Amino acid sequence: METFALKVENLVVALDDLVAVRGVSFTIEKGERWGLVGESGAGKSLTALAVMGLLQDGWKTSGHVWHDGIDLLQASDKTLSSRRGRTMSMVFQDPTTALNPVAKVGKQITWILRHHLKVNKKEAYEQSLELLNKMNLPRPESIMDSYPHQLSGGQRQRIMIAMALACYPELIIADEPTTALDVTVQKQVLRLLDAAVSERNCGLLLITHDLPVIAAMCENVAVMYGGRIVETGAISEVFTNPRHPYTKGLLASQPTLDNIDLDGGTRLPSIRGSVPPLHAMPPGCAFAERCDFATERCKELPELDGETHRVACWNPLMSTAEGV
Amino acid sequence: MDQTQTPIIQTVGVCQEYKLPRTSIFGERPILAALKDVDFYAMQGESVGIVGESGAGKSTLTRILVGMEKPTSGVFTFKNQEVWSSADDFKKEFRRSVQMVLQNPRSSFDPRMTIAQSLLQPLRGLEIEGDHQARINVVLEQVGLGKDSLKKYPYEFSGGQLQRVAIARALIPDPKVLIADEPVSALDVSIQAQVLNLLNDLVKDLNLTLILITHDLSVVSYATSRVAIIVDGRIEEVDSPKALFRNPKSAIAKSFVDSVLTVGKGIEGESLF
Numbered sequence A: 001m002e003t004f005a006l007k008v009e010n011l012v013v014a015l016d017d018l019v020a021v022r023g024v025s026f027t028i029e030k031g032e033r034w035g036l037v038g039e040s041g042a043g044k045s046l047t048a049l050a051v052m053g054l055l056q057d058g059w060k061t062s063g064h065v066w067h068d069g070i071d072l073l074q075a076s077d078k079t080l081s082s083r084r085g086r087t088m089s090m091v092f093q094d095p096t097t098a099l100n101p102v103a104k105v106g107k108q109i110t111w112i113l114r115h116h117l118k119v120n121k122k123e124a125y126e127q128s129l130e131l132l133n134k135m136n137l138p139r140p141e142s143i144m145d146s147y148p149h150q151l152s153g154g155q156r157q158r159i160m161i162a163m164a165l166a167c168y169p170e171l172i173i174a175d176e177p178t179t180a181l182d183v184t185v186q187k188q189v190l191r192l193l194d195a196a197v198s199e200r201n202c203g204l205l206l207i208t209h210d211l212p213v214i215a216a217m218c219e220n221v222a223v224m225y226g227g228r229i230v231e232t233g234a235i236s237e238v239f240t241n242p243r244h245p246y247t248k249g250l251l252a253s254q255p256t257l258d259n260i261d262l263d264g265g266t267r268l269p270s271i272r273g274s275v276p277p278l279h280a281m282p283p284g285c286a287f288a289e290r291c292d293f294a295t296e297r298c299k300e301l302p303e304l305d306g307e308t309h310r311v312a313c314w315n316p317l318m319s320t321a322e323g324v
Numbered sequence B: 001m002d003q004t005q006t007p008i009i010q011t012v013g014v015c016q017e018y019k020l021p022r023t024s025i026f027g028e029r030p031i032l033a034a035l036k037d038v039d040f041y042a043m044q045g046e047s048v049g050i051v052g053e054s055g056a057g058k059s060t061l062t063r064i065l066v067g068m069e070k071p072t073s074g075v076f077t078f079k080n081q082e083v084w085s086s087a088d089d090f091k092k093e094f095r096r097s098v099q100m101v102l103q104n105p106r107s108s109f110d111p112r113m114t115i116a117q118s119l120l121q122p123l124r125g126l127e128i129e130g131d132h133q134a135r136i137n138v139v140l141e142q143v144g145l146g147k148d149s150l151k152k153y154p155y156e157f158s159g160g161q162l163q164r165v166a167i168a169r170a171l172i173p174d175p176k177v178l179i180a181d182e183p184v185s186a187l188d189v190s191i192q193a194q195v196l197n198l199l200n201d202l203v204k205d206l207n208l209t210l211i212l213i214t215h216d217l218s219v220v221s222y223a224t225s226r227v228a229i230i231v232d233g234r235i236e237e238v239d240s241p242k243a244l245f246r247n248p249k250s251a252i253a254k255s256f257v258d259s260v261l262t263v264g265k266g267i268e269g270e271s272l273f
Helices: A044-052 A077-083 A105-117 A121-134 A140-144 A153-165 A183-200 A211-217 A245-253 B058-065 B088-097 B115-125 B132-142 B147-151 B159-171 B189-206 B217-223 B241-246 B251-259
Strands: A004-015 A018-029 A033-037 A059-067 A088-091 A171-175 A203-208 A220-225 A228-234 B009-019 B031-042 B047-051 B073-078 B098-101 B177-181 B209-214 B226-231 B234-239
Touching: A004 A044, A004 A203, A018 A044, A018 A059, A018 A203, A018 A228, A033 A044, A033 A211, A044 A059, A044 A088, A044 A171, A044 A203, A088 A153, A105 A121, A105 A140, A105 A153, A121 A140, A121 A153, A153 A171, A153 A183, A171 A183, A183 A203, A183 A211, A183 B251, A203 A211, A220 A245, A228 A245, A245 B189, B009 B058, B031 B058, B031 B234, B047 B058, B047 B217, B058 B177, B058 B209, B088 B098, B098 B159, B115 B132, B115 B147, B115 B159, B132 B147, B132 B159, B132 B189, B159 B189, B177 B189, B189 B209, B189 B217, B209 B217, B217 B226, B217 B241, B217 B251, B226 B241, B226 B251, B234 B241, B234 B251, B241 B251
Parallel strands: A033 A203, A033 A220, A088 A171, A171 A203, B047 B209, B047 B226, B098 B177, B177 B209
Antiparallel strands: A004 A018, A004 A059, A220 A228, B009 B031, B009 B073, B226 B234
């Protein structure tokens, strides 16, 4: 039996001649937390949707996505439906639009259990209550009996996580799970997600543009830019010792409580320019235009290079670690 | 507060109440108190942050500060003069002097107007005399945009560039107070720093008062010298970011400070690397 929860090989996602994801490969082991960082337009959400088989009509994919013994890109709708929600599940960014507004919360959770696990009504109800209990939701009985609009954003997102966990999936994809939430609620939701992954030993693909969230949650990270992974490796290496100029720029441009004086007088280092639009993506390194280290060679496409800490750059920044 | 100076914009004991829909035929309409006895001020040239969760009353306070809503009770003054009871001339000056930058630049421009047309609106609406074209050119340069942007439509800009245009539009009437409501939260991470730096530079160069509303404590501590934490319609704590982070007094301020995640810290605040 395979040890990985998800293995993506050379995934390409395109709409006609617009190529949004340009060859992405990574493997998530069971029990591993994997972070995908990037800005809007980097292709991170499309990667997730391609894995789940939820791309809109017109989007074409190529490559392989291995999960639960099958290639999801080749699978029929019926096979995909039997996996979605059972062996792999997704937590969306905005719980307000992801929940069904005309069905009570309890019904929505029990639907999943009854559909995939074929349990009877009573068992499904009991299991749902237990799930909500685990999510630290107060008075789970009354929450089961409420409509989504009656609950707060944090409560709704916890229900989304409960639904994602319902069938003990091997893989959870969380696409910006805390972006729509208040900061004080963010930590509670992350803590729950963290505990759920540890307890069930499933793989987690956490997608966000929020670097601190990735740093706190994941063991490994991939930084995406212009539809490609530009740097990947262990969090402790990539974030402390970034080798791609883009990763370094991203990390430096974050206002954190450590790099500012707290008197309103500091200037943040910023990356100049903006992300090239899809139709004008350069054939070489997509970041070259904004990069201070760009040379002639950057007109060719760099491939990911290295062993554990891999970077796709012709002029990677020198590692500050000793001996490397 | 500095005793020798009076604040440029100030609220004293401001309450704002909204009537909710009736719940029974004969009963009174229930009342939602969105702001409760809020004292807030900003001096000329000062940057003040307002931080709070959604529903805390940030937006209500903003609407009062720009004069879009009349408070139920309390006093709202601009340049030491009560705004709502003032003469029309003063109201006009107030409208001109307090300008706003909104969260999402995509939805704050008319998609059918070129940037030149959009930038002319405040000059016409506020009946400002003088060479409009010259004024537009000056402001465009201040926000770092070329004259070629004038002929473009909003869709031709990236989010960060369009937010620059939005800042330009706010600066056109030569305001004294700039109110920015989550100006970077809809922007990409690598663009946020550009826009924050621009706001900081403008405040210094033009001696503007900046009121920055956000839920992101690190943004506020970067751009402002005083932060007010608003919870449930009340201002709970006002302090410099430094004092707030090192030594939060109220429990709610502490929970805010604790909720800030930084690269290299785990969820419980433990050091990772």
